[in-house]
Amino acid sequence: MQKLLLSMAVLTVGFSGSSxxxxxxxxxxxxxxxxxxxxxxxxxxxxxxxRWAPLIAEGQVILxxxxxxxxxxxxxxGGKPDLSIEDFSAATNYMVNQSGGDWKRPEKSxxxxxxxxxxxxxxxxxxxxx
Numbered sequence: 001m002q003k004l005l006l007s008m009a010v011l012t013v014g015f016s017g018s019s020x021x022x023x024x025x026x027x028x029x030x031x032x033x034x035x036x037x038x039x040x041x042x043x044x045x046x047x048x049x050x051r052w053a054p055l056i057a058e059g060q061v062i063l064x065x066x067x068x069x070x071x072x073x074x075x076x077x078g079g080k081p082d083l084s085i086e087d088f089s090a091a092t093n094y095m096v097n098q099s100g101g102d103w104k105r106p107e108k109s110x111x112x113x114x115x116x117x118x119x120x121x122x123x124x125x126x127x128x129x130x
Contacts, residue, residue, distance in 0.1 A: 024090035049099055060106065070125075
């Protein structure tokens with residue numbers, strides 16, 4: 001019985017990880033690919049390790065939060081107003097992992113950090129320093 005439960009737990013973890021990857025790829029294909037496949041508006045192409053390296057170095061919290069509210073030439077939420085932070089994060093992870101990174105699906109504490117940084121970034125955009 002213990003072996004059966006352990007096997008089920010391992011399968012569940014495997015599927016949840018692969019489903020996060022699948023969700024990231026799906027969101028990438030539906031939203032991000034329009035710019036990140038061809039480099040429109042100077043977007044780093046998915047798979048371009050040189051262009052992605054400094055972005056990956058910013059860290060998962062910063063890159064995800066700043067991208068979500070819009071950064072450089074990228075529109076907020078990748079131009080899809082109803083895109084959730086969770087789906088955006090999955091797509092960002094997908095692109096990072098295709099481009100030399102090794103990011104994992106954010107746990108609750110990291111997602112809380114992303115949301116906190118996202119609020120700070122939104123406030124900074126609304127109240128720029130003069």
